Every structure is written in C-alpha cells, then in structure tokens.
Amino acid sequence: MEPRARVGKNRGQQNFNDAELQLLLFAFGDVNQPLESTRKVLDELLTDFITELCFEAARSAQIAGRQKIKLDDIKWACRNNPVYLGKVEEMFTKKEMVDGLRRIADPNDDKITASGVKQMIEEPLGDADDDADMDTRTAGGKSNAGGRK
Secondary structure (H helix, E strand, C coil): CCHHHHHHHHCCCCCCCHHHHHHHHHHCCCCCCCCHHHHHHHHHHHHHHHHHHHHHHHHHHHHCCCCCCCHHHHHHHCCCCHHHHHHHHHHHHHHHHHHHHHHHECCCCCCECHHHHHHCCCCCCCCCCCCCCCCCCEECCEECCCCCC
16 A cells, blocks of 8 residues: 555544644744634645655655665755755754764763863963963962061
C-alpha cells in the first residue's frame, strides 16, 4: 500500500493541539482566540505540508538506496523553494553551532573538557583591565614593601 493512501485515514483528526495552533496564528497576526474553523484549516495545511515534505525526502533516500531519511534528504526536498531551503540551512547552521558549544563545555559538571580548552580563544587583556594597574605589593591598602622596623 502506498504511504500516501495511509494518510487519508487520519483525515478529520487534529494532529496539532489547539494551543500550538493558536500561538502560531497569533504570531502571524491573527486574533488571540482564533475561530475553530481557522485552527482546523491550519492544522490540515500543516499536516499536508509536512507529509508531502517527508514523502519527497523519502523519495530522495530511496533513490540513494537508503531506508532512513537523512537531513540532506530534507534539503533536497526543499531545493525548488529558496525560502524553505534557506530556513532549513539556517536551522542546520544553528544546530551545528549549538553542538559545537556543547562539545566545548561538559553539561554534566562545571569542568571544561581538554579539547574544549584548546578551542577557546583567550582575548588579550587591554586597557579596560584595571587589575593590571594595581600594585602587587599592596594588600588591604597598606604597603608590604620594606617591612616594619
């Protein structure tokens, strides 16, 4: 049975919850409490869009001889629409940045991993560093130089 034929059995069921749809509609300029029919139409449109995008990505994976969809298959499915492709690539860039930051700092403790230390760039101290001007021989405002007699 073709996968698209199986999608028809979910017609009439809502796939996204009302709160998500309501916030999405409000973010794009609708009223705070949208009509029920508006939420249903948006739910159906989103479901159809995601389904078609996934089928296109699955077709790309099948052509490549894979059974699982990779993120590059999603890019391939968006290749004809530069706006979608730009958003997908932007999300990939953000994901790579977050993954890189997670590799630097270990989330389980406050230690920095050895490889993370090498990746960190230390900025040189500039004129803004007021500790460099402080006399190292003074402690508590009294001079320790020379000692007491």
